[in-house]
Amino acid sequence: MGSVNSTAAVLSVLAGVLTCYVSMKVYERHWQAAVRKKALKKREESRRALRDVQRSVVTDDQPTAARRRKILSLPIPELSQQLKDGQLSAVHVLQAFQEKATLENERLNCLTEPVPDALARAKDLDAGDGKRGLLHGVPVSIKDNINIKGMASTMGVTKHLDAPAEEDAVIVQVLKKQGAVPFVKTNVPQALLSFACSNPVFGETVNPADPARTPGGSSGGEGALIGSGGSILGVGSDGAGSVRIPAHFCGVCGFKPTAHRISEKGFKSSSPGEQGVVPAPGLLARDVDCLALGMKALLVPDMFHLDPQVVPIPFRQEMYEDKKPMRIGYFTALEACPTTPSMGRAVIMAKEALEKAGHTAVQGSLLADYRGANMSRLSRFVVFLVLLLRQKLVAFDPPDQLYVIADLVVKLINADCGQTSKTKWLKGEIMDDRIKTLVIVMTMPNYLRKIFGFLLKPIWPYTSRLLSYRLLGSIFDLWQRLVEREEYVQTFLAEWRGAKLDALLCPAFSTPACKPEDASRLITAANYTVLFNLLNFPAGVVPVTTVTEEDDSRLDNNLLVDTSGDINHHLIRKTTKGAVGLLVAVQCVALPWQEERCLRLMKEVETLCGL
Incomplete structure (x- = not known):
């Protein structure tokens, strides 16, 4: 019983x-x-709204179509001037970009929603008496995670769909005060967690040059839209390269300033509270002059008043337009991650062009000193020739590369073991396939990290080191890592001062635009951008060349620039194969609060290597 x-x-x-x-x-x-x-x-509502905008602006009228093509081709100085002079109306310019953006969206899926009041705003600008704003009538695209009143900043998760913003982000308010017309919001990876660009709400965005490749992330929609000609200036955010990577992948210019130079009030973040790896708002544009104008329009008393945490430094035009030769350092690869032949070649190409233009390893003011010296014209000419022959950029290797990338950055950027993303953004959501691998790695328990790290060490030593780092177990641990970060910043600055650098030239990424399925596995390729978030240095990317047949064939000959001997070899070669014709950028860097000098170097590179 x-x-x-x-x-x-x-x-x-x-x-x-x-x-x-x-x-x-x-x-x-x-x-x-x-x-x-x-x-x-939500996706269907968004597409219906975009189709409605498209139907309202598409025309078969040939003179109108020709005028719109002309508008789309104008560089920002001419477009802005013609808007201010009344040669162009804000409505006509807006409609040209609305038509182009919505048409490109059909093949790229780069937009989330149109801004509902864009047309009314353009009409108000045309009806007004004053046209004083630096961006009067210029259409501007806005990344999804940046608040626009009455619109949801979704970050690709459904829990935000019913939470429209109560007010514009400060950066949007300032753009409007400068006469800009925010006209569309652009797509992002789910929870901003990838440098692919896909989420279950709005779907996947593809690269304008090759739909089999990603436009990058997390400002991927911005990169794709501007790269396709559907916008002239866009606003994004950069937590580990999220502006610079899409700009590089899509063949446009992207810029991340020092944190607190531009307000981030009204931005949604994937990791609020993160310390050490410093995020910042950023801009994307088709050329450097447009970036500079965007910065000049933002760095005004309106921004300093709306957000007192912003450092009140106006744009220094004289620094941007300075003609003195600069002392520029460069490197072609980081020890922690290889670069492909095209990426290293792009840096060398820009380096040689800068050297020919007079940028030199001597102090930037030396030539000016000689010009002012009491010497005969012949003597000054001889000295100039001697200096010209000596001109070389300075090889500069960032210190302690394996430590800072494999240990310090990873510990700081994942100090919460992925719990913010998992519990705050992704709980109750369908996780996008493009971020699953990353989330698994981020949330892996410590004992599993140790096991995988031990097993992989003999074959993939760098990957082993990334996986086996010890999780931060206390506030004390976090504070110690922040102390280490400050010590590293000082070490880096000491190396910079020792080399007497004005600026730095380096790769924008490990590869040209990669395939979306490889993005989460190639996360270490972002070492080239995340380094300058850790340091909180201003940095920007500018395209200089394209991937050639020779670059592609060199991949088969094992000619990656690499010293780590890791799985990165295979992944980088695999995702880069067949990238012939894709644009390749270089990255320009300056010291904190010297955004204008960084932009000046970007402009020099753009002018000398112009595509």
């Missing part, structure tokens, strides 16, 4: 467990279906 009772009890427990399991699965399917339905409903 006792055995019968025991058997019945066991069966009852098993039945209960099975019932709970089935109930959980039923519930899981139910909420997934509800989330998917909500996401698809």
Whole structure:
């Protein structure tokens, strides 16, 4: 009798467990279906709104079409001047960009929503008496995570769909005060967690040059839109290269200033509270002059008043237009991650062009000193020739590369073991396929890290080191890492001062635009951008060349610039193969608060290597 009772009890427990399991699965399917339905409903609403805008502006009238093509081709100085002079109306310019943006969106899926009041704003600008704003009538695209009043900043998750912003982000307010017309919001990876660009709400954005490749992230929609000609100036955010990587992948210019030079009030972040790896707002544009004008328009008393945490330094035009030769350092690869032949070649190409233009390893003021010296014209000419022959940029290797990338950056950027993303943004959501691998790695328990690190060490030493880092176990641990970060910043600055540098030239990434399925596995390729978030230096990228057949064939000859001997070889070669014709950028860097000098170097590179 006792055995019968025991058997019945066991069966009852098993039945209960099975019932709970089935109930959980039923519930899981139910909420997934509800989330998917909500996401698809928003996607359809968004596409309907974009189609409505497109229908309202598309025209068969040939003179109108020709005028719009002319508008789209104008560089920002001419476009801005013609808007101020009244040669162009804000409405006509807006409609030209609305038509182009919505048409490009059909092949790229780079937009999330149109800004509802864009046309009314353009009409108000045309009707007004004053045209004093630096961006009067210029259409501007805005990344999804930046607040525009009445619109949801979704970050690609459904929980934000029903939470429209109550006011514009400060940067949007200032752009409007300068006469700009925010006209579309652009797509992002889910929770801003990848340098692919996909989420379950709005779908996947593709690269304008090759739809089989990603436009980058997290400002991927911005990069794709500007790269396709659908916008002239866009606003993004850069937490580890999120402006610079899409700019590089899409063949446009991107710029990240020092944190607190531009207000980030009204920006949604994937990791609020993160310290050490410093995010900042950023700009993307088709050329450097447009970036400079955007910075000049933002660095005004309106911004300093709306956000007192912004350092009140106006744009220094004289620094941007300075003609003195600069002392520029350069490197072609980091020890922690290889670069492809095209990426290293781009840096050398820009380096040689800068040397020919007079930038030199002597102090930038030396030539000016000689010009002012009491010497004969012949003597000054001889000295100039001697200096010209000596001109070389300075090889500069960032100190302690393996330590800072494999240990310090990873510990700081993932100090919460991925819990913010997992519990704040992704809980109750359908996780996008492009971020699954990254989230698994971010949230992996410490004991699993140690096991995988031990097993991989003999074959993939760098990957082993990345996986086996010890999680921060306390506030004390975090503080110690922040102390290490400050010590590293001082070490880097000492090396910079020792080399007497004005600026730095380096790769923008490990590869040209990669394939979206490889993005989460190639996260170490972002070492080239995240380094300058750690240091909090201004940095920007500018395209200088394209991937050639020779670059592609050199991949087969194992000619990656690499010293780590890791799986990166295989992944980088695999994702880069077949990238012939894609644009390749270099990265320009300056000291904190010297944004204008960074932009000046970008302008020099753009002028000398202009595509």
